[in-house]
Amino acid sequence: MKRSTFIRQTALASMASLTLTRDLMARATAPVYGHGNMKYTLDTKWSKADPLKNPVNDCHEMVQDASGKILLLTNETKNNVMVFNTSGKLLNTWGHEFPGAHGLTLAGDTLFITDTAKHQVYKASLKGEVLLTIDPPQEDNLYPKADQFVPTEVAVLDNGDFYIADGYGSQYILQYDAAGKLKGYFGGRGEGDEKLDNAHGIVVDKRKGEPTLLVTDRTRNCFKRFTLDGKLIEIIQLPGACVCRPVIKGDHLYAAVLRSPNLNTEGTGFITILDKDNKVVSNIGGTAPTYVDGKLQPMAQAEKLFIHPHDVCIDRDDNLYVAQWASGKVYPYKLNRV
Secondary structure (H helix, E strand, O other): OOHHHHHHHHHHHHHHHHHHHHHHHHHHHOOOEEEOOEEEEEEOOOOOOOOOOOOOOOEEEEEEOOOOOEEEEEOOOOOOEEEEOOOOOEEEEEOOOOOOEEEEEEEOOEEEEEEOOOOEEEEEEOOOOEEEEEOOOOHHHOOOOHHHOOOOEEEEOOOOOEEEEOOOOOOEEEEEOOOOOEEEEEEOOOOOOOOOOOOOOEEEEOOOOOOEEEEEEHHHOEEEEEOOOOOEEEEEEOOOOEEOOOEEEOOEEEEEEEEOOOOOOOOOOEEEEEOOOOOEEEEEOEOOOOEEOOEEOOOOEOOOOOOOEEEEEEOOOOOEEEEEOOOOOOOOEEEEEO
16 A cells, blocks of 8 residues: 555544544533433434525424435425435435425335325325325215315325325324225214314334324324224323324334424424333423323423424434424434433
8 A cells, every 4th residue: 555545544534533533522412301211412403405405394204214314304395305314414305296295104115295285195106206196085075175185194004005194184084995995984073082183193003013093183182092993992191292193113102292282382392202101201302201190290391402393203223303393494303312
């Protein structure tokens, strides 16, 4: 090896080592948020995207694909889907046709996107090719007018069946087969535990074996568990927390709390984390979870880390990414697991 090459490579290695050491030291001295063994440091400058070239409006939801890339959905039609690596480098963008882009669900090598402005749901490839479009259902006169269908989220079964949560519309949970044919529905707006109000999110929960559906009932500060055919099993009360969609990774359930204690209180969001038994174990930016006689006490924002968190994405290293709605068009924040 030439002496000049050796010197150059040694200098580069030293710079890389210095950068790593500096980053580790910064993390070690950074404030830590959360409770129990679910604690994190906050990086508000995670995204390296240029807002002049690749702006965001509302950052609604995020997922990590099988290759490790982080996909962000925003209702900014200059780039509806933004693809990052875990260090925040922008790798790719696509999508200009989703003005109401809201829900982003990953199912294998496909995505489901809900559009609240167009009143439609789309199944798409990871490159943005639309494979299936779901219009407002015409069966049983559920939706006499198309604008009554305002879908917010999708959950997918292993057999390809999927459920659409009409969280901003008539509050039904609608089940479709893989080809897009309506198979059934449940919920709907109204009084009674089996009814829903602001059914913002839905996920298939397999943590205890047999799959069930967890559905958000945001204005009532809870998640509701249903069988796959729509029978109510339990209500997970989360007093003080207007939760968005439930996100499951391993044994834990994560959710962005948009506002607390109700939807009228602006700028009061935080992140909540539940264990396998649906007990809150950590609140990031929120009050410590407290139980009295087995009953969770009301939660609230304790530190103003977020304005209106709308979704949480958990990567392979258990770091979190938080997308925010109506929060000054900020890119997602990253929470590094301690």
